[in-house]
Amino acid sequence: MNGKTDSARLSFGEKVGYGLGDMASNFYMGFFGLFLLYYYTDVFGISPAAAATMLLITKVVDAISDPAMGLIADRTSTRWGRYRPYLLWIAVPYALLGYLLFLGPEFSDTGKLVYAYVTYTLVMLAYTAINVPYSALLAVISPVSEERTKATQFRFVFASLGTLCVGAFATPLVELLGGGDEVAGFRATIILFAVLSVLIFWVTFATTRERVQQQQHHGSVRGDVTALLKNASWVVLVLTGILVVIGLIARFASIVFYLKYYVGDAGTTVFLIFDRTAVLTSCGLIGQLFGALITPMLASRFEKHHLMIGMNVLHAALLAICYFIPPDNFGLITMVHSLGIMTFGVVITLLFSMYTDCSEYGEWLTGRQTAGLTVSASMFSLKFGSALGGALPGFMLAGFGFVANEVQSDWALQGIRLMFNGLPAVFFLAGGLLMLFYKIDRETTAVTERELHERRTSS
Numbered sequence: 306m307n308g309k310t311d312s313a314r315l316s317f318g319e320k321v322g323y324g325l326g327d328m329a330s331n332f333y334m335g336f337f338g339l340f341l342l343y344y345y346t347d348v349f350g351i352s353p354a355a356a357a358t359m360l361l362i363t364k365v366v367d368a369i370s371d372p373a374m375g376l377i378a379d380r381t382s383t384r385w386g387r388y389r390p391y392l393l394w395i396a397v398p399y400a401l402l403g404y405l406l407f408l409g410p411e412f413s414d415t416g417k418l419v420y421a422y423v424t425y426t427l428v429m430l431a432y433t434a435i436n437v438p439y440s441a442l443l444a445v446i447s448p449v450s451e452e453r454t455k456a457t458q459f460r461f462v463f464a465s466l467g468t469l470c471v472g473a474f475a476t477p478l479v480e481l482l483g484g485g486d487e488v489a490g491f492r493a494t495i496i497l498f499a500v501l502s503v504l505i506f507w508v509t510f511a512t513t514r515e516r517v518q519q520q521q522h523h524g525s526v527r528g529d530v531t532a533l534l535k536n537a538s539w540v541v542l543v544l545t546g547i548l549v550v551i552g553l554i555a556r557f558a559s560i561v562f563y564l565k566y567y568v569g570d571a572g573t574t575v576f577l578i579f580d581r582t583a584v585l586t587s588c589g590l591i592g593q594l595f596g597a598l599i600t601p602m603l604a605s606r607f608e609k610h611h612l613m614i615g616m617n618v619l620h621a622a623l624l625a626i627c628y629f630i631p632p633d634n635f636g637l638i639t640m641v642h643s644l645g646i647m648t649f650g651v652v653i654t655l656l657f658s659m660y661t662d663c664s665e666y667g668e669w670l671t672g673r674q675t676a677g678l679t680v681s682a683s684m685f686s687l688k689f690g691s692a693l694g695g696a697l698p699g700f701m702l703a704g705f706g707f708v709a710n711e712v713q714s715d716w717a718l719q720g721i722r723l724m725f726n727g728l729p730a731v732f733f734l735a736g737g738l739l740m741l742f743y744k745i746d747r748e749t750t751a752v753t754e755r756e757l758h759e760r761r762t763s764s
Contacts (some may be wrong), residue, residue: 313449313516315456322512323446324459326392328467329505332498333403333432334691335468338358338554339586340475340491341406342695343561345421346702348487349409355418363426364692367685370430374437374682376526379674381438385513386678388445391438396506399435400499402428407495409488426638429688435506437681444661444676445517448541448758450750458601459656464596465650471498471585477578503663517761529678532671536679538745539663543683544745545736546656549617551733553649554694556624559725562702566713567721568632585639589648592643595695596650609662610743616648617737623648624730628722652736659745662753666745669753694732697723 315323345356353501381389406424410416447453475494483490533539561582564570570581579587603612623645630637664679704719707713714723 313447313452314445315452318363318461319513320456321463322341322509323442324461324463325505325512326509327397327460327464328434329509330432330439331467331503332471332502332505332699333399333428333515335471336475336495336498337406338557338691338695339468339472342466342699344407346489346591346699348491349417349421350414350692351421352671352703353699353709354703354708356421357424357696357703359418359422360692360696360699363422363429364689366426367429367433367688367692371431371437371681371685371688372530372678373681374433374652375441375678375684376529377677378438378441378681379529379677380658385510388438388442389510390515390571391435391686392510394505395431395435397502399428399431399506400503402431403502404492404495404499407491409492413456433684437684439509439682440660440684441677442513442515442655443657444664444680445515448517448561448754448761450658450662450665450754453661456606457654457661460657461597461600461650461654462594464653465544465590469587469594470591472590473579473583474585476543476572476580479585497675497724498583522602528616529673532667532673532680533678535665535671536663538684538743539660539667541681541739541743542659542663543686545613545739547686547693548732548736548739549649549656550687551694551697552620552729552736553646554691555697555732556725557586558695558698559721560618562698562707562721564724567718567725568635568638581635583634585642588639588643588645591649592645593650593653596647596652598650600651600654603626604655606656609659610740610746613655613659613740613743614654614737616651617733617740620645620648620652621730621737623714624726624733627685628726628730641685650704662745662750665757666749669757697728701728 313623342353342360345351345359346353351359370709375408378388378391381390383386385393402424405427408424410420412420425700443453443456446456478492478494478497479487480495481490564581564585568581572582576578600734623641627638627641627645630641660680660683661676664676665677667739668674668676701724702717705717707717707720
């Protein structure tokens, strides 16, 4: 059995439909990653340290909700499948809660902080409820690793396009729709992205199906968790995911501060309707899109974990170079940033493809079907990395004496440079080195697919 039967192949329409789901997610998560820390500090009026602490503390909820959602999804049984129904059910609550996050009510300082805790926690719970099943869907969309890699490519092409739309149009939309009032501008802009998210999630639901038909899951939670932890390569992959996402989000959360206070960007347009923030972000995300596009070609020539090592080390080197570029050379900053994010496009596409390889390897190793738990635990690691990546710049701003909307001291500017370049470089380098311990290669995957097919056929 070579695994490449017609029933295992994905049509172009289904790959597009699956990929669109991450565009819907990134209309929000891209928006949060790029602008949430700035919104909290410079618009809503929360101190950097308080905002950073909130982003970390709320992850305690995710430590419970993410694995719980995976266990629930693994035990779901409907006429639409195990994972797809959540795309239909949760899209509207997810959109509404994202809008509340940027509502910007006029509360006291304490009231604003409480409001931030409550709304951010709720929107991340909704994200868990829709994105864990969406990610787990990849494990059952085809029994063939090559087809899942193609679906992952489409996923991150559309994820890049979603974040690109946010990066390119968010600041112009905030200015246009707010008429100079940033609170009103953010509120109106998130409404637009919320509506688009709902519609796109429903398209993903309508265009995909679950090909790997699994038996009803009756295993114990403890047994599932024990089986998962036996998969050493999954543990390595999760830790690597945490590190690279910390690096990426720390850099993205620093962009507005780096350009506003170090480069001296006053928000004026430099190309059509786009300011420097939009240009730098957009060019970087075009690089990420290109990285996602070339990933299957690279993965056909090299082992996936070898690619992960090379791309992470290269990204760290580019960040080190960017640190020394003077602030008046915006073109060179943009070019080096874009090359770095291109390597991340390869890394994140490989990461999710490798999660499903780990899921199948875990089933082959232990006999337990735990795609939902495998992916949900992986998603928690990425959300934790995202929260830490968003929080660390806030702590650095506080530690280096940053004062919002003021001329910064040389020490504060040094902190901004370090959080934009030095901090992410450390995490990307660490993530690359950790992949030296990953053991699932092409040969192992081929054996896993063949023997799982035999088991499923006989069952």
